[in-house]
Amino acid sequence: MRKTLIKAALAFSVAFPAAALADIKIGATISETGPASFLGDPEAKTLKMLVDQLNASGGIKGEKIKLFLYDDGGDPNKARTFATRLIEDDGVVAIIGGTTTGTSMSVIPVAEEAKVPFISLAGAIEIIDPVRPNTFKTPHTDKMACEKIFDDMKKRGFTKIAMISGTDGFGASMRTQCLAVAPTYGITVVAEETYGPRDADMTPQLTNIRGKSDVQALLNPGFGQGPAIVTRNYAQLGITLPFYQSHGVASNSFIELAGAKAAEGIRLPGTALLVGDLLPENDAQRPVVMAYKTAYEKAFNTPVSTFGGYAHDAFAILVDALKRAGSTKPAAIRDAIEKTSGLVGTTGTVTMSAKDHLGLDLGSFRMLEIRNGGWALVK
Amino acid sequence: MKLSAKHSTLLLLALIIALAPIFFPSAYYFRIGSVVFVNAVAVVGIVILTGYAGQISLGHAGFSGIGGYACALAPVHLGLHPALAAVLGAVVSGVMAYLVGRPILRLKGYYLAVASLGFGILVSMVLANETAITGGPDGIKVADLGLRTLLADAGVPLTNAQFWYAFSGICLLIGSWLALNLHDSPTGRALRALHGSEIAARTVGVDVARAKVTAFVISAVYASVAGSLIALQNRMITPDVAGYMHSIEMVTMAVLGGAGSVLGAILGATILTLLPQALTVFQQYEQIMLGLVMMLVMIFMREGLLPSLTALVRGRGE
Numbered sequence: 001m002r003k004t005l006i007k008a009a010l011a012f013s014v015a016f017p018a019a020a021l022a023d024i025k026i027g028a029t030i031s032e033t034g035p036a037s038f039l040g041d042p043e044a045k046t047l048k049m050l051v052d053q054l055n056a057s058g059g060i061k062g063e064k065i066k067l068f069l070y071d072d073g074g075d076p077n078k079a080r081t082f083a084t085r086l087i088e089d090d091g092v093v094a095i096i097g098g099t100t101t102g103t104s105m106s107v108i109p110v111a112e113e114a115k116v117p118f119i120s121l122a123g124a125i126e127i128i129d130p131v132r133p134n135t136f137k138t139p140h141t142d143k144m145a146c147e148k149i150f151d152d153m154k155k156r157g158f159t160k161i162a163m164i165s166g167t168d169g170f171g172a173s174m175r176t177q178c179l180a181v182a183p184t185y186g187i188t189v190v191a192e193e194t195y196g197p198r199d200a201d202m203t204p205q206l207t208n209i210r211g212k213s214d215v216q217a218l219l220n221p222g223f224g225q226g227p228a229i230v231t232r233n234y235a236q237l238g239i240t241l242p243f244y245q246s247h248g249v250a251s252n253s254f255i256e257l258a259g260a261k262a263a264e265g266i267r268l269p270g271t272a273l274l275v276g277d278l279l280p281e282n283d284a285q286r287p288v289v290m291a292y293k294t295a296y297e298k299a300f301n302t303p304v305s306t307f308g309g310y311a312h313d314a315f316a317i318l319v320d321a322l323k324r325a326g327s328t329k330p331a332a333i334r335d336a337i338e339k340t341s342g343l344v345g346t347t348g349t350v351t352m353s354a355k356d357h358l359g360l361d362l363g364s365f366r367m368l369e370i371r372n373g374g375w376a377l378v379k
Numbered sequence: 380m381k382l383s384a385k386h387s388t389l390l391l392l393a394l395i396i397a398l399a400p401i402f403f404p405s406a407y408y409f410r411i412g413s414v415v416f417v418n419a420v421a422v423v424g425i426v427i428l429t430g431y432a433g434q435i436s437l438g439h440a441g442f443s444g445i446g447g448y449a450c451a452l453a454p455v456h457l458g459l460h461p462a463l464a465a466v467l468g469a470v471v472s473g474v475m476a477y478l479v480g481r482p483i484l485r486l487k488g489y490y491l492a493v494a495s496l497g498f499g500i501l502v503s504m505v506l507a508n509e510t511a512i513t514g515g516p517d518g519i520k521v522a523d524l525g526l527r528t529l530l531a532d533a534g535v536p537l538t539n540a541q542f543w544y545a546f547s548g549i550c551l552l553i554g555s556w557l558a559l560n561l562h563d564s565p566t567g568r569a570l571r572a573l574h575g576s577e578i579a580a581r582t583v584g585v586d587v588a589r590a591k592v593t594a595f596v597i598s599a600v601y602a603s604v605a606g607s608l609i610a611l612q613n614r615m616i617t618p619d620v621a622g623y624m625h626s627i628e629m630v631t632m633a634v635l636g637g638a639g640s641v642l643g644a645i646l647g648a649t650i651l652t653l654l655p656q657a658l659t660v661f662q663q664y665e666q667i668m669l670g671l672v673m674m675l676v677m678i679f680m681r682e683g684l685l686p687s688l689t690a691l692v693r694g695r696g697e
Contacts, residue, residue, distance in 0.1 A: 167515075
């Protein structure tokens with residue numbers, strides 16, 4: 001009673017509607033606003049939609065899910081505060097989130113100390129390597145994207161490539177990973193350029209690359225507007241090298257920004273979500289992807305994005321684990337998440353183990369090509 | 380014996396810090412408290428620069444960045460203890476502030492605002508782009524301060540949140556004590572004199588340029604210590620700490636609470652740290668709310684919240 005009174009008295013604490021006792025509380029800290037909002041916004045929408053869907057269909061074994069969702073604005077310091085709030089004040093049994101690598105890395109110590117399972121939605125490999133007992137993630141690592149691209153290059157017989165990378169977190173991290181795995185695919189990076197995330201023209205860097213006669217293909221690790229500008233400059237300069245983009249721009253808005261004509265023929269590794277209706281009828285991911293796509297587009301009237309798909313998979317993994325755990329104790333949920341096996345999500349089929357807290361393999365990436373302003377699957 | 384204003388301020392602050400935990404419903408409030416204190420340390424520095432000396436800096440987050448990254452890098456590359464790394468960060472920040480401030484503060488007007496703005500942006504760009512050293516935009520890990528383990532060995536086991544609440548609370552008390560001492564010292568009087576009128580201050584023999592540089596250096600050290608505290612507490616740091624918005628936030632906190640008073644600045648830091656937590660329901664509108672609060676304060680309470688409210692209460696009392 002005293003606690004409640006004090007809470008009400010402190011004008012700053014937020015009163016939540018009293019939850020029914022049997023609710024399962026799950027938490028999320030997402031960058032809905034701020035520089036990473038194009039990632040965080042679809043993630044937050046997806047989580048809210050899925051929780052409503054699940055509760056409308058009766059919840060998990062009759063228990064409703066209650067979602068505590070906070071917007072950290074992409075600030076790691078705020079993310080840490082919200083993670084503390086979720087665990088200490090809201091009493092959640094698991095946390096989804098950390099839209100960016102920075103926010104995820106700052107949630108990890110809090111979740112690990114409290115032994116609450118945490119499923120990150122960020123790309124970098126540091127999140128799950130080395131494996132921490134309570135930390136999981138759903139997106140492919142940038143290393144896997146590099147491998148998928150190099151695999152395709154190898155098949156087409158390219159061994160000497162040029163790279164032009166963004167210096168933002170995503171671009172910088174993927175650049176490092178690509179340079180590290182290139183030799184294992186027999187690929188040499190013969191020319192390398194970088195650009196700032198807010199640069200408006202990459203013609204000089206591309207001209208340098210064009211000047212090298214032995215380059216056989218071009219790779220652009222980066223996300224946001226940078227790759228779109230690179231693509232436009234690439235077309236303006238009349239460069240004809242086969243062009244690879246990263247999974248960071250696997251969305252329709254990239255084609256719009258770059259222009260369908262300039263983007264024609266670009267290849268990039270993407271998830272099944274982007275090409276749901278192109279998947280063969282017998283593809284295991286097709287029903288999952290189509291169900292999510294239809295529901296999301298109906299609810300929000302905007303196209304689905306890969307990033308919302310990461311949140312979809314995180315929630316699916318958590319719900320699957322809750323069903324199997326037979327308890328709502330964080331430790332039991334953690335164990336159940338680690339035993340996730342053959343779970344079909346939008347990003348791929350997830351099979352985790354004590355050594356692998358991601359559970360995806362290269363097969364879950366699809367090599368896509370932009371044709372006539374749309375996507376096509378590369379066989 | 381009647382307590383001086385300085386001592387009663389410190390006593391009040393110490394009481395609030397010590398007694399607030401009684402009312403904390405959960406450990407989360409310790410975390411919030413420690414973030415409030417860390418922000419307050421930086422804002423007390425702004426009070427010295429803006430409130431005492433009347434100078435405006437739009438790049439103080441740059442010094443927080445230096446302080447934070449010193450704690451991340453010095454233990455790895457120089458083998459320093461994290462606590463010494465924080466001291467090193469403060470020294471580097473002070474020297475940088477001197478180098479930036481020395482030529483700029485000879486000029487009158489708002490040159491410092493522009494120069495510090497540029498400085499802050501430069502620091503955050505270096506932190507984000509020198510990936511090989513700083514780990515880039517995804518941030519870098521910070522070593523453990525080790526004090527909590529020492530306390531636990533000495534028979535005082537504290538949770539992480541409790542420890543940082545106490546530690547940053549003590550840092551804030553020390554910072555406030557120093558700032559209040561400065562207020563009534565010859566340097567403090569010189570600063571306030573030049574705030575009133577640079578010409579008048581010069582006429583009575585104040586070395587205006589030197590006094591301004593002193594204020595800038597001191598406030599840079601405060602910002603640096605705040606950066607170190609947040610880095611050590613979070614055990615990781617990203618270039619966001621040096622971001623432009625963070626600089627603006629510090630100035631806003633000081634101006635909201637009352638840039639001229641240490642207690643007011645702490646109040647400003649408290650409100651602007653708690654507000655986003657309280658308004659999570661309106662999270663999309665956070666920026667609008669901040670802008671609105673700021674405008675209202677500027678229009679109706681130009682001195683800032685605390686001085687205006689105190690004046691109001693005193694006015695009624697008399």
